[in-house]
Amino acid sequence: MTGVPLSVLDLAPISAGSTPSEALRNTIDLARHAEQWGYRRYWVAEHHFVGVASSSPAVLIGAIAAATESIRVGSAAVQLGHHTAAAVVEAFGTLDALHPGRIDLGLGRSGQRRAEALAAGQSGPTPEPRRETVIRDGLVIPPPFALGALLSSARLAAGLGALQQPGAQAPDFTQQVDDILALIDGTYRTPDGVDLHAVPGEKARLQTWIFGSSAGPSAELAGRLGLPFGANYHVSPGTTVEAVEAYRAAFRPSEVLAEPYIVVSADAVVAETDREAEELASTYGHWTYSIRSGQGAVPYPDPRGAVPLTDHERELVEDRLVTQFVGAPGTVADRLAALQRVTGADEIVVTSVTHGHRERLRSYELLAREWGLGLRAA
Template structure:
């Protein structure tokens, strides 16, 4: 398809470690993809924060520094720093340092992480019944699957151990709203402690860092981003059941600010593009295995090789069906059409695409084909 007046496209990279590969290879692949994404015309290059799993993006600020140093114009950032594992001061100083080296190119995305887990455990302990499952909905062409019950994952001993290892013994994360307010105050130079003591972050204060809030539902994150007038990231690739509602909640709560006069939304999608639909389906055939390793509580395994992986069982597929039916897989035209549907239904101002394949060259090709089909500045469609 030829996309008319498309919104910008950006990249979300998890720095996946493929089966048979190494962490250093995954990190080098991230830098290589970033250079090419810049040349192809993608607007931003964002990395995620994950720990104790087979993805290499565990230290976003360090990885952002490497990516920014290897590029020159593309915006580079985190989607998102998990505030349950970080202090406001530590985040501002790290991203202030990045801005000092790469002024005006750094995006600071903020996510709730451990606070969502604490809320889910509290709800489970209270005996509150989860809402009854609903059927898959097709909304103006966009697949909206039933919500995935996250309770089992959030309550897993492995996840609890991971969170414990990321904090000092006995530490309690402040409320997300409070941490975001502290980050904005430290960046503005207006931070005061509860006792009224001024503290100034150097580097950090007056850094030209763009702050984002990320959310998966029409909950606290969407409302906070709207109230503060910050840009908002909605995660269709993680929580496709609630993306539309999250965007609507953000827009309903939005108040103009010194950051934005109008709401600005980026929506994520998982996509694999190849020269034809059949090849793309083969390259994406182990995505379900990878998603299952996460959903089952084991944590992301090295990305499986389609040439050797056994098919998912019916039970395994059921656990990840919502992720499979909302992954955009196919030829450039097929994927561009589905992405444009996502843009149209959500009203996204920008789309961020995450592509994971076993071979690095296939991932590069996926982003290159999509850039050409979408008509990005670096690769206009012939």
Template sequence: MTIPLSVLDLSPVSAGSDAAAALRNSVDLARHVEAWGYRRYWVAEHHFVGVASSSPAVLIGQIAAATSTLRVGAAAVQLGHTTAPAVVEAFGTLAALYPGRIDLGLGRSGQRRAQALDAAKRGEKPAPPGPQGSTVVRDGVVIPPPYDLTGLLLSPRVAASLQVLQQPGAQPPDFDSQVDDILALLGGAYRTEDGVELHVSPGEGADLEVWVFGSSAGPSAELAGRLGLPFGANYHVSPATTVDAVAAYRAAFRPSAVLEKPYVVVSADAVVAEDDATARRLASSYGVWAHSIRSGHGAIPYPDPADAPALTEEQRALVEDRIVTQFVGSPSTVAERLDALRRLTGADEVVITGITHGHEDRLRSYRLLAREWGLPALRAA
């Protein structure tokens, strides 16, 4: 049986365009993928970069209003610079308006930088940027060496971004505690440290799904398992550690009122075209875009392949793991690679994030993949 496909959208701003067009394109893509049989449409949260998905709850409301059956959600809300009540009230509002269709994805932010700062204060030097080992292929899936992000987390730009996103003097809260608070608020069991009951409306009893996202075999994977929540593993962000993250989640899993057994979604970055050569051309500027992130400058507007500069050898080395783990090619080429990822991770669902400079090319990519994968809406098309 074909497992479901879903979408993760960053609302990318294309070079020469603007954020307004990117947001309209996201709504248009959501309408199309709903018709093509995709299960979910998730939006990411990023700030001060060349993507337009900076306010997930607002964008989710627009996409939910423009569709009728698609599940819509965040992958993921960055808990490091918000509060549990703010998250529950925002997504409780969405769930009240679109019951049974909202996904609340939770992810760490700020905590990893705090850990990097503590290490720097102890005199520990971060590993040099770039891969730390050799690339291997496991059962048809490319597993690159781990990439140390400590240097990027300590960059002045990242520091400035996190500082602006938080109230003066605020510290990133403990992720586990925030997730516990969110679940307590949703379930009507929240108590302050002094024992005072607080109830949120809308939010309490909201008809939504809570997810935890993670990139490694660390606290996020273990927390998702311990709480019996569904888990999102980010192969498109951290391909070196995805398999370990899924294993850690399954090892920690305890049945809950939400799930009797583990449920895993694995992400992949994919660009599909009628043939391999066309797909490679459409994806040829991806490395430049990925380098803008890895170099600490933040994601630039997505370059046009027609005039994107070639990466230097040094620049390519910085993003080689992202390039070789992008799924690029004809429908059969990409579907075969995605199925290998599914088999290796045992994923229950695959979420596709694909960026092209042209909106029509992105629509075509998702449509071709839906047909090749055998999604019901296009199986006979």
């Protein structure tokens, strides 16, 4: 099979019984292999106080870029609620100075979104979600997941507090993106008229992206600014199609893009057979439940000896289970092709998490071969 380019999204997951140090070494190893197997980009996430080691994307991107030769490396995404525009531009400007033309700056609103929800006390009524699952041209589109209870969890509030200076307020997302673009362009001016120039950062050859999960401010802003957009099917499969449609509707040509450019993410586990892949992915629901229940991602559970999910636990993560792409190479490639057809994605981003690092490597390798990526000789 041949299709649009594939990229990797890596959370640097810590397996149960392992350590953050080992998880980070596994990330470097996977990045080297992904480059060899023909993946276009290597994205890292930003998560804090949970069982993954991707809490500092700029530092991790630097390590990955130094360990590889040509693959683009980026953030999917920097949570702007935890950073100033200047800090982001200087950090990624440094990366671009060391690895020119290879760095993607992905920006996300999740930090602001959570802070806004907590400030507003968002635990009350929310719009009634669509309740039925839709199958569109082979793609499963489940009902949207209601985030209210999760966004207002005490643990999440504590984490947000630890990530900000006392009394600090998350700035407006649109304004922060505008400031980042101005700092990179060299046109930034403070409200009282002082010109500031980021060093490094100004005129950096960064490719700036916006990531989002719904037809909300992120999709609209990416379209209005003419920036590439990343839609998170692996996080919010029930709202991805609407996000893509909103981005296209808002799109205005820019110096960056003449027409919309979209990447869409998917969870996938690939093995030699469907049955083997299903066994490897059998604790994905447990891991997702730890996130959805508000406790934060636990170290990825070992399928051996794992207790089955209860009916209540499974109900909370059902939308993620039915939209994880699990199986032999052909099975997963067919489902990814459906995702690409329905969303019109220009690239697909694959995140594959297993308890064993060897199995995770094999998942990406099998998919690359099935998809027809340009594998390089080892």
